[in-house]
Amino acid sequence: MSKAENVKTVTLTIDGKEVTTRWGNTILQAAREAGIYIPTMCYLSKVEPIASCRMCVVEVEGVDGMILSCQEKAVDGAVVRTGSEALFRERQKIMELYDVNHPLECGVCDKSGECDLQNKTLEFAVDTQEFTARDQCRPVQNWGFISYDPALCIMCERCVRVCTEIVGDESLQISPGGYKSTIVNVKPDEPCAECGECMAVCPVGALVSTDFKYSSNAWELEKIPGACAHCSAGCELRYEVKHASIDDPEPKIYRVTNDFEFASLCGAGRFGYDFENRGARKDPEAFARAVEALRKAETIRFSSVISNEEALLLARIARHTGARLVCDDARGYQKFLRAYREASGKSLYGGNLGKLQRSDMIVVFATRLYDDAPMVKYAIATASKRQKAQVVYCHPMEDPRIQNLVTRLIRYEAGAEEGVAALLADLLVDRRRAPEELRRFLEDLDIGYLSAESNVSEEEIEAVRRVMWKRKRFTLVVGADVYNHPRVENIARILAAIERYSDFDLIAIPPASNSLGVSLICDLADEAQGYTVGYNAPGDFVLSALGDGDLDMPAMNQQEGTLTTIAKRVVPTYPALPYGGYELADLARALGIGIEHVIDLTPELPAEEGFSPVAFDDLPLGYDNLGTELRGYLLENAPREGEALPEEPAEIDSYDGTVVYRCDPGNLFGPFTARTHQLAAEAKLVGSAQFAAAAKIADGERVRFEVDGIAFERVFTIDTSMKGTIAINPVFDTGLRSFAISSYRFSPARIHHAGDADE
Amino acid sequence: MSLEQFKNRNVGTQNYVMLDLGKEPANNWEKFKQVVRRSVKLELFTGLKVTFREMIKALFMGEMHTVKYPFEKLPIAPRYRAIHEMKRLLESGHYRCIGCGLCEKICIANCIRMDTRYDENQRKEVSEYTINFGRCIFCGYCAEVCPELAIVHGGRYEVSSEQRASFALFEDMLTPIDKLTEQKEYPGFGAVSPDADKKIKKTPLAY
Numbered sequence A: 001m002s003k004a005e006n007v008k009t010v011t012l013t014i015d016g017k018e019v020t021t022r023w024g025n026t027i028l029q030a031a032r033e034a035g036i037y038i039p040t041m042c043y044l045s046k047v048e049p050i051a052s053c054r055m056c057v058v059e060v061e062g063v064d065g066m067i068l069s070c071q072e073k074a075v076d077g078a079v080v081r082t083g084s085e086a087l088f089r090e091r092q093k094i095m096e097l098y099d100v101n102h103p104l105e106c107g108v109c110d111k112s113g114e115c116d117l118q119n120k121t122l123e124f125a126v127d128t129q130e131f132t133a134r135d136q137c138r139p140v141q142n143w144g145f146i147s148y149d150p151a152l153c154i155m156c157e158r159c160v161r162v163c164t165e166i167v168g169d170e171s172l173q174i175s176p177g178g179y180k181s182t183i184v185n186v187k188p189d190e191p192c193a194e195c196g197e198c199m200a201v202c203p204v205g206a207l208v209s210t211d212f213k214y215s216s217n218a219w220e221l222e223k224i225p226g227a228c229a230h231c232s233a234g235c236e237l238r239y240e241v242k243h244a245s246i247d248d249p250e251p252k253i254y255r256v257t258n259d260f261e262f263a264s265l266c267g268a269g270r271f272g273y274d275f276e277n278r279g280a281r282k283d284p285e286a287f288a289r290a291v292e293a294l295r296k297a298e299t300i301r302f303s304s305v306i307s308n309e310e311a312l313l314l315a316r317i318a319r320h321t322g323a324r325l326v327c328d329d330a331r332g333y334q335k336f337l338r339a340y341r342e343a344s345g346k347s348l349y350g351g352n353l354g355k356l357q358r359s360d361m362i363v364v365f366a367t368r369l370y371d372d373a374p375m376v377k378y379a380i381a382t383a384s385k386r387q388k389a390q391v392v393y394c395h396p397m398e399d400p401r402i403q404n405l406v407t408r409l410i411r412y413e414a415g416a417e418e419g420v421a422a423l424l425a426d427l428l429v430d431r432r433r434a435p436e437e438l439r440r441f442l443e444d445l446d447i448g449y450l451s452a453e454s455n456v457s458e459e460e461i462e463a464v465r466r467v468m469w470k471r472k473r474f475t476l477v478v479g480a481d482v483y484n485h486p487r488v489e490n491i492a493r494i495l496a497a498i499e500r501y502s503d504f505d506l507i508a509i510p511p512a513s514n515s516l517g518v519s520l521i522c523d524l525a526d527e528a529q530g531y532t533v534g535y536n537a538p539g540d541f542v543l544s545a546l547g548d549g550d551l552d553m554p555a556m557n558q559q560e561g562t563l564t565t566i567a568k569r570v571v572p573t574y575p576a577l578p579y580g581g582y583e584l585a586d587l588a589r590a591l592g593i594g595i596e597h598v599i600d601l602t603p604e605l606p607a608e609e610g611f612s613p614v615a616f617d618d619l620p621l622g623y624d625n626l627g628t629e630l631r632g633y634l635l636e637n638a639p640r641e642g643e644a645l646p647e648e649p650a651e652i653d654s655y656d657g658t659v660v661y662r663c664d665p666g667n668l669f670g671p672f673t674a675r676t677h678q679l680a681a682e683a684k685l686v687g688s689a690q691f692a693a694a695a696k697i698a699d700g701e702r703v704r705f706e707v708d709g710i711a712f713e714r715v716f717t718i719d720t721s722m723k724g725t726i727a728i729n730p731v732f733d734t735g736l737r738s739f740a741i742s743s744y745r746f747s748p749a750r751i752h753h754a755g756d757a758d759e
Numbered sequence B: 001m002s003l004e005q006f007k008n009r010n011v012g013t014q015n016y017v018m019l020d021l022g023k024e025p026a027n028n029w030e031k032f033k034q035v036v037r038r039s040v041k042l043e044l045f046t047g048l049k050v051t052f053r054e055m056i057k058a059l060f061m062g063e064m065h066t067v068k069y070p071f072e073k074l075p076i077a078p079r080y081r082a083i084h085e086m087k088r089l090l091e092s093g094h095y096r097c098i099g100c101g102l103c104e105k106i107c108i109a110n111c112i113r114m115d116t117r118y119d120e121n122q123r124k125e126v127s128e129y130t131i132n133f134g135r136c137i138f139c140g141y142c143a144e145v146c147p148e149l150a151i152v153h154g155g156r157y158e159v160s161s162e163q164r165a166s167f168a169l170f171e172d173m174l175t176p177i178d179k180l181t182e183q184k185e186y187p188g189f190g191a192v193s194p195d196a197d198k199k200i201k202k203t204p205l206a207y
């Protein structure tokens, strides 16, 4: 289905060097690809050229004046000069202007040592200020996680552009006024996404982390490459580490940075980094008990916050001891993937975030996008801004935070995912390509019933059909709501049919950190049985990286290994902090499985599932000059036998009364994020006024309810932007128990006042 | 002087002046006579005259030259590089250090460590600062790099301690606030040059 892009190239000469680049690339891109340096201040690879600094000027033979190389497309035969006396003077003048009244505070500035302004001021030898402008009082503003110092701001606009074009939040704007211009936060009262993207791309010290501010100089910090393990995006990041203080020589993570030119992070990755298992020591007695427990365990229960290697090691331990493997947050996804394979003719979904960014027609189904998958939301934001993409958001709950991206909302009844999937199939499958049986399946669908029960009117579907007209690149995103749906297999087959017989590419968001890797590596059972050893999960004997179990385990920032991401990429992560306790490999050795380090297993990850036999130490990192990701390797998406067809949708159960939806808000993804000092928050039940009325509770009241076998008691707050009788219930504060939930995300719940006795 | 000249040890051809030292004693008898003559003529006491004079001054006139270290110490040169001092601003009494960390970075012996934080007045505060004098080689780089003339060398040169490591804290080196008026600038490594005023150029002001 992929439309092969015929790669046209152009050849031009830059500084006497012949450079061949893809047609459509700018002169700047061509130069960077060839490793030729052109100075820039405002240019940021991941957004469209901003063209506010004019530093990237070059001379092109036969063209009068100077040309902005970030804007001008490379053309065949052009002869470009990037450095001359005149160009140097021009750039020097720009730097002189940037430096007018710039505070001489590099000595205390957080950016010092990695500041573009500092570097270029030296590069262009600006040592005096020849002219002046009246300075003004511009006090520092505190936006929560981020502080803004307008006095240091050079108005390059990068922050505004990432917030709009990458994050899709549109929280920042320019307040124009010549020399008085500043950046304004248009959402000072309601929090923005708090992702810190603006501060990552700020070339100077104008936007900095409030928590990190003035705590260390950039050059004192050791940068340790890692992959964020909070959600399935596995974003590239660097833990920046130094001794905690003069009195405490133990290393500590001061902040997280990333390759912001090409990649992004959400707030969980950027601000939630200190989730390590501190102070773990080797306790031989507990270790002996753990070995004993593993020997007799009938079930090994674990969570998706695990590396590929550890998952494989658990599978080997389970084979060795005869235990069954249970991973509650990956089980549904594995079912989905397996059913998908049988129906789609390939082993993995066909879409990826890069294609999603370039899509102009996007259907999002069964995920609370903003909270579940920040990187998918970012990609959709980019598609929305650059491609003017039509974004159809299908979910039982409206989300005002992504109102600016969503062009069409389809609100269906909780529980009706299978019906909605069928309606989507009816809408999207191209009858001309579909085989006879699939056509028959579609014809046999009782559209009237489905649309009545799921509460999606035929007009809404018709409206989507209309906006699809003349669209070229299509992506269908499906999320965590379906994986634990009782009919997940059939939903997978329906979506596979859509992908196979339409122009849509599918992305099935893995529901938790390494759910994709776990689904590919382990054979998971449905239910725990008998004596259970929990690894970051509840059990009779608990191995825990939260430090609250029977034996300590290293957290993801204390161990090396690989993760499998939503991009179908296997990415390495390295230990940022030391760990003093036992690891899974020690347990495996004690059980008689000969293994020195877990990363010895990296080349042994199952090749039949698409993994490559590459040793951990040979895995590459980083990006090339044009932003192509080099990190790790991509899973092979092999063709598969089979053309399983969906069966008729089952009857749709409707939910009456109050329903709660399991969802960790914003930057929180489970207990590991919840224990970090910046993200720690109180978990609240959040619902609409209508929910409050239906449950007979008031704003700010303590309530009690039970879902997924967990008794919750927490404060209820009304969110006026919400509608309907579904409330959002986070589980990040329930510790390891949150990793043992495998039920469908919507649950009917009876809400009691906290003081009342049970009826 | 060229190398050949330098190597020429033929004294006769150079501008040397030969002293008339008299006749060398030729045999043992003459040697004996010379010793007797010198002893009897009391030449020895001419040589000891200065010693005797100073002894009398020291013993009876209170003009002793021996420095009774460690009870007494000689003054040292103002540019001597010994134990560091942390200076204060004369105007406000606040410490001068802005916490830029350049001394920590440049220190060749890696003996400076500092902790900084964002304080209540939105300033960078030096919350703790140490120098391990067991490692310091008194090179003066820290004083030279300091943009604020905050860290300088002082005259305290006694650095023996019971352990290899010996840490000084910020407070130990900081001018005591009650001695602020006695604080002197350090003229050595890192100080502003005497003609600094001439080198400074004023930034034009719009108002």
Ligand code: SF4
Residues within 6 Å of the ligand: A102, A103, A104, A105, A106, A107, A109, A110, A111, A112, A113, A115, A116, A117, A118, A152, A204, A205, A206
């Ligand atoms: S933003 Fe850059 S140039 Fe400005 S004070 Fe900070 S480090 Fe110095």
Ligand code: SF4
Residues within 6 Å of the ligand: A152, A153, A154, A155, A156, A157, A158, A159, A160, A183, A198, A201, A202, A203, A204, A206, A207
């Ligand atoms: S805050 Fe930073 S990124 Fe934003 S305009 Fe100012 S200098 Fe540029």
Ligand code: SF4
Residues within 6 Å of the ligand: A228, A229, A230, A231, A232, A233, A234, A235, A264, A265, A266, A267, A268, A269, A270, A373, A374, A375, A669
């Ligand atoms: S939580 Fe997910 S989206 Fe956010 S930084 Fe981590 S991996 Fe990326």
Ligand code: SF4
Residues within 6 Å of the ligand: B106, B107, B108, B109, B110, B111, B112, B131, B135, B136, B137, B138, B139, B140, B141, B142, B143
């Ligand atoms: S004098 Fe030299 S060795 Fe001693 S603290 Fe200063 S820079 Fe370091």
Ligand code: SF4
Residues within 6 Å of the ligand: B096, B097, B098, B099, B100, B101, B102, B103, B104, B142, B145, B146, B147, B148, B149, B150, B151
């Ligand atoms: S160089 Fe000077 S101002 Fe900077 S931290 Fe050291 S003592 Fe303080």
